[in-house]
Amino acid sequence: MTLWIAGAGGVGREALDTALAAGVPVAGFLDDRAQGGTVRGLPVLAPGQLPAGAPYLIGIADPGVRERLAAVLDGLGGRAATLVHPRAIVGPETTLGPGCLVMGGAYVSSNVRIGPHSQVHYNVTVGHDTVLTELVTVYPGGNVSGSVHAEPGATVGSNAVVLQGRKLGRLAFVGAAAVVTRDVPDRTTVIGSPARPMAPRA
Numbered sequence: 001m002t003l004w005i006a007g008a009g010g011v012g013r014e015a016l017d018t019a020l021a022a023g024v025p026v027a028g029f030l031d032d033r034a035q036g037g038t039v040r041g042l043p044v045l046a047p048g049q050l051p052a053g054a055p056y057l058i059g060i061a062d063p064g065v066r067e068r069l070a071a072v073l074d075g076l077g078g079r080a081a082t083l084v085h086p087r088a089i090v091g092p093e094t095t096l097g098p099g100c101l102v103m104g105g106a107y108v109s110s111n112v113r114i115g116p117h118s119q120v121h122y123n124v125t126v127g128h129d130t131v132l133t134e135l136v137t138v139y140p141g142g143n144v145s146g147s148v149h150a151e152p153g154a155t156v157g158s159n160a161v162v163l164q165g166r167k168l169g170r171l172a173f174v175g176a177a178a179v180v181t182r183d184v185p186d187r188t189t190v191i192g193s194p195a196r197p198m199a200p201r202a
Contacts, residue, residue, distance in 0.1 A: 003081055004056045006030040006047060006069050008039040011101075011119070012059030016040060018085045018103055019057075030056070030073075047072055055081035057101060058117055063135040063153040063171070066117050070099065080116060088120075097134065109146070127164070139176075151186070160195075 003024055005015050008031040019026050028043040035046045047069060050056060056078045058066045070080065080099035084090060088102045091110035099117035102108065108126045115134035120126060124138045127146030132138070136150045141159040145166075150156075154168040157176040162168065169186035179193040189198045 001025075001055045001081060002027045003083070004028060004030055004050055004054055004078075006056055006058040006073060007060035008034045008044050009060070011061050013040060014103060014121075015057055015059035015083065015101055016042075018083050018101065021085050021087070021104065022083065024083065027054070048076065050076050050078050052077040053079065055079045057081050057083050057099060059101065061119075061137060063117075063137060063155065066135055067153075070117055085122075091128075115152075142174075154184075 003019055003026050005012050008029040016026055029039050030047040030050055031044050032046055034044040037044050050073055056073050058069055060066050082096050082100045084102040085104040087104040088106040090108045093110055094108055094112040096114050097116035100114050102120045103122040105123040106120045109128040111129045112126055114132045117134055118132050118136040120138050121140045123140055124142045126144045129146055130144055130148045132150045133152050135153045138156040139158040142156040143161045145162060145164040147165045148162050150168040151170040153171040156174045159176060160174045160178045162180040166180050167183040169184055171187045172184040173189040174180055175191035178191050178195040181194040184190050191198055
C-alpha cells in the first residue's frame with residue numbers, strides 16, 4: 001500500500017518515521033494549514049484531496065480532531081490503515097483496530113485490544129488484557145498495566161503509570177508522570193502521585 005498521513009506536525013512526522021522503518025511507502029501528507037507545500041520532501045494536500053480508496057493514517061495527537069478527520073476521510077472513500085514500527089513488540093492474541101499507530105520501542109502484551117485510531121507512542125508498555133477503545137493515546141514512556149480499560153478519547157501522558165485494573169473514563173487525561181491508583185471519571189484531568197483531579201482554575 002501507499003499511505004497518506006493526515007497531519008504534517010510532530011506526530012505526523014513520527015508516523016512517517018514509523019512508515020519508513022516498516023518499509024511502507026508514503027505518498028504525502030494531508031493538512032489544511034500546510035497544503036501546497038512539502039514536508040520532509042513529500043507533497044502536502046488538503047484532506048479533501050485524498051484519492052478515493054486510498055489508505056490513510058491520522059498523525060494528530062488531539063483525539064477530537066482525529067475523530068472528525070476520520071469521518072471526513074472515510075466519507076471520501078479512504079481506508080484507515082494500521083501502522084506498527086518493526087521495533088515494537090505486539091503480543092499474541094492482541095488486536096489492533098484500523099488507523100492504529102504503534103511506534104518504535106512500544107511493548108504491547110498479550111490479549112490486548114486497541115481500538116480504531118488509537119496511538120501507542122514510543123517506549124510505551126501496555127499490559128495484558130487491557131482494552132484501549134477508540135481514539136486512545138498513550139504518550140512516550142507511558143506504562144499502562146494489565147486489565148486497564150480506557151474509554152474513547154482517553155489520554156495517558158508521558159511517563160505516567162496506570163495501575164492494574166483501573167478504568168479511564170471518556171476523554172480522561174492523565175498528566176505526565178502521574179500515577180493512577182483509582183479510576184478516573186469522564187472528562188477529568190488527573191496529576192501527581194497518587195494522581196488526583198486538578199483543582200479548577202479560579
